[in-house]
Every structure is written in structure tokens, then in C-alpha cells.
Amino acid sequence: MSYTILVFVKQVPDTKNVTGEAMKPDGTVNRAALPAIFNPEDLNALELALELKDRYQAKVVVATMGLPAASAVLRDSLCRGADEAILLTDRAFAGADTLATSFSLSRLAKRLGKFDLILCGRQAIDGDTAQVGPQIAEKLNLPQICYVEEVISLSETSVRARRTIEGGYEILEAPLPALMTVVDANEPRPRNAERILKYRKAKTPSEFKAAGVDEAGLEALAAKGLVIQEWTAAGTIPENEMNRIGKAGSPTNVKQIMSVVLTAGDYKNIEPSTEGVTALIHELIEDHTLG
Numbered sequence: 001m002s003y004t005i006l007v008f009v010k011q012v013p014d015t016k017n018v019t020g021e022a023m024k025p026d027g028t029v030n031r032a033a034l035p036a037i038f039n040p041e042d043l044n045a046l047e048l049a050l051e052l053k054d055r056y057q058a059k060v061v062v063a064t065m066g067l068p069a070a071s072a073v074l075r076d077s078l079c080r081g082a083d084e085a086i087l088l089t090d091r092a093f094a095g096a097d098t099l100a101t102s103f104s105l106s107r108l109a110k111r112l113g114k115f116d117l118i119l120c121g122r123q124a125i126d127g128d129t130a131q132v133g134p135q136i137a138e139k140l141n142l143p144q145i146c147y148v149e150e151v152i153s154l155s156e157t158s159v160r161a162r163r164t165i166e167g168g169y170e171i172l173e174a175p176l177p178a179l180m181t182v183v184d185a186n187e188p189r190p191r192n193a194e195r196i197l198k199y200r201k202a203k204t205p206s207e208f209k210a211a212g213v214d215e216a217g218l219e220a221l222a223a224k225g226l227v228i229q230e231w232t233a234a235g236t237i238p239e240n241e242m243n244r245i246g247k248a249g250s251p252t253n254v255k256q257i258m259s260v261v262l263t264a265g266d267y268k269n270i271e272p273s274t275e276g277v278t279a280l281i282h283e284l285i286e287d288h289t290l291g
Contacts, residue, residue, distance in 0.1 A: 003058035003154065005049045006115040008105055008136070009042040009077060011070040012126040038073045041121030045182040047189060048151065049119050050081045056154055059083050061112065065093055065104055071204050074228050078199040079191035086112070087204055090233040095247030098127070102135030103244045104237065109140060111236050117159060118179040122147060133181035143174040149185035204230040 013034035049060045062077040063086040064070050074085035088108050096104065109118060118140075120133035130146075137144035145161050152160040152171065160173045164183055203211075205227060208218055221227050237245055270276045284290040 003052070003056055003116045004114050005052060005058050005060050005117045005119060006109060006112060007042075007046050007049045007060060007062045007077070007082070008118065008120045008132075009046060009062055009064050009073050010039040010121075010124050011036050011064065011066055011073045012039045012124050013037075015125050036069065036072070038076055039121055039124045039126075041123060041182060041184055042073075043121070043188040044184050044186055045119040045121045046077055046080060046082065047186045048148070048182050049117075050189065051186070052117075052151060052154060053081065053083075058116075061086065061115070063088065063105070063108055063112075065089070065096075065101065065108070068204065068206060071207065071228050075199055075202050076191065078202055078228075079195045080189055081192065081195070084229070085202070086229040086231055088231050088236065089204075092233040092237075092242065093246050095250060096245060097250035097252035098129050098131040098135060099251065100245050100247075100249035102132045103139060103241075103249060105132070106136050106139035107236050107238075107241070108231065109136070111231070116176050117154075118142070118177070120179070120181050122181045122183050130181070133179060137179040140179070142177055142179045144179045144181070145172050145174055146181045148180045148182050151180075199226070202226045202228055204228045206230060 014037050015034070046060075046062065049058070052058050053060050060082045061084045062074055062082040064073055065088040068087070068089055070089070071085075071087050074082075074087060078085055086108065088104065093100075093104055109115060118136065120136070122133070123130035124132070134144055134146060136142075145159075145163055147163045147165070148161045149164050149169065150162045152162060154160075156176075158173050158175050159178055159180070160171065161180060162169050162171050164185070203226070205218060208221065208227070213221070218227065233242065233245065243249060270280050281290065
């Protein structure tokens, strides 16, 4: 059987150096103020999909929702081994919270049509909510397995996976189609040199047209697999559901943003010796912290 695996990935701001200046007054991230990277756990989801491709000859379709610049993570995915890429981009999607994002991505999956598995990273580092994957599953009425470390087996009717839980792991089985969120339990493969030479030239139709490529040239590039599909709200979101995307479909509001600066308080050096530890214990007993 030929499987189709849809992997949702995200281009995120590098949140290692987020400050108040990296936030907008409305509480959203000023993405232009931070370098953009491939969301780490989405790379783990992609690697799991590629492992399944190696084992079961599956087709891997990678999709993202974002600005036109987000095509960079799709090129990266193609260089690692993905077969197709889709960019969902439109001003109408701007300002989306997890509820609106998951709705938009669920409609992308419906438009794609056939898929056996949807894989997502557990969470994105720009939000750390871990909500989008499960919300997509709910909107598509799919069974879901979260915190997946490994797929044990894949059959025509079901998937068996190992997932991490506090203090151990579980092995769960779900009927297909299903959605799984993936943790950082694998080592994402590097970009393949041969595929880099090919797919570094892959672009969206808008990017090719901006570079002066005409329709005939676009068709020739598409035949070579170098055109990243570019989907907009029109054709993906039904007209009567447009109020469920972007800012309009996002009930989340940020009330206040604070830049927290931690300052050092009083401290005391304890000698790493029996005498030092004994003195500390006596002090803690005297001030009733212990005893």
C-alpha cells in the first residue's frame, strides 16, 4: 500500500533572545525583529515521516502557513527528502492564534484530500502551547496520539506508536487516518547534497514571477518538481467560514506584556565540606526552615 503522510511545519522566530522590543503593542511577536528558524520539533516530525518513507515507500507532503518567506522551511524540507511542499499564505491569515491556525490547517488537509497520517511537532517555540496538533485532530475528527517517540508499525488500517509519558512510555494503536504529535526523540537527518543542488532553486509561483518567469517557464519548472505550491484563503477556506481564520477567528487577547529582569538577592557561600553542611543545617533549624 502507498501511504501519504502530511507534515505540518512552521518557520518561527528564534526565541533565545526575546525581549520586550521583540513584541508588538497588540501582544503578537514582531517576527521581523528576530531571525527565523525551522521549528525544532517540527524537524523531528519531518524526520519521523522520512523514516516511514524509507520503511514503507510513503509519500511525504510538507505544508506550512505563514508569510511568503516561510517557503524557506519548505525548501529545507525538500532538501531533506520531502516529496511535495505547500505554502498556505494570505493576509487573511494574519494574527491567528492556535484556534484559527488549527482551523486553517485543517482546511488545508481537507483540500489536499488523501492522507493516511498527519504529523506535527509537539509544540512551536514561539508559543509553547502544544495546542495546534490536537486542535487539528479535533476539527478533522481524527484519532490522535501525542508525544510520539517512535512508530512501531504501520498497516493499511492502523498505526502503532510509542509515546512518552511521565516516568515511562505507552504503546498505543489508532485507526487510520490519524494525527500524531512528535517529541525530540530522533536525530533529524541533514540536507542531502544532491537534493540541495536541485531544490535550492525551488520557489513559489509568486517568487518565480517576481524573478521574471512567465507562465510557460513556470510550467516547465513545475514539471521538474521545482514549484512549491502556493495556496491562499480563496480555494482553501469556504466563504462562509472566513470569520474563523486570522485575527477575526482568534479569541485570544494579550492583556499585558512585561519584560522581567531578575536581580540577585542576598546569598551565602557554603563550604563543600562536612563542617559547612553541618553549619547550614543548624542555621536552617534555628530559623525554623527545618524541624
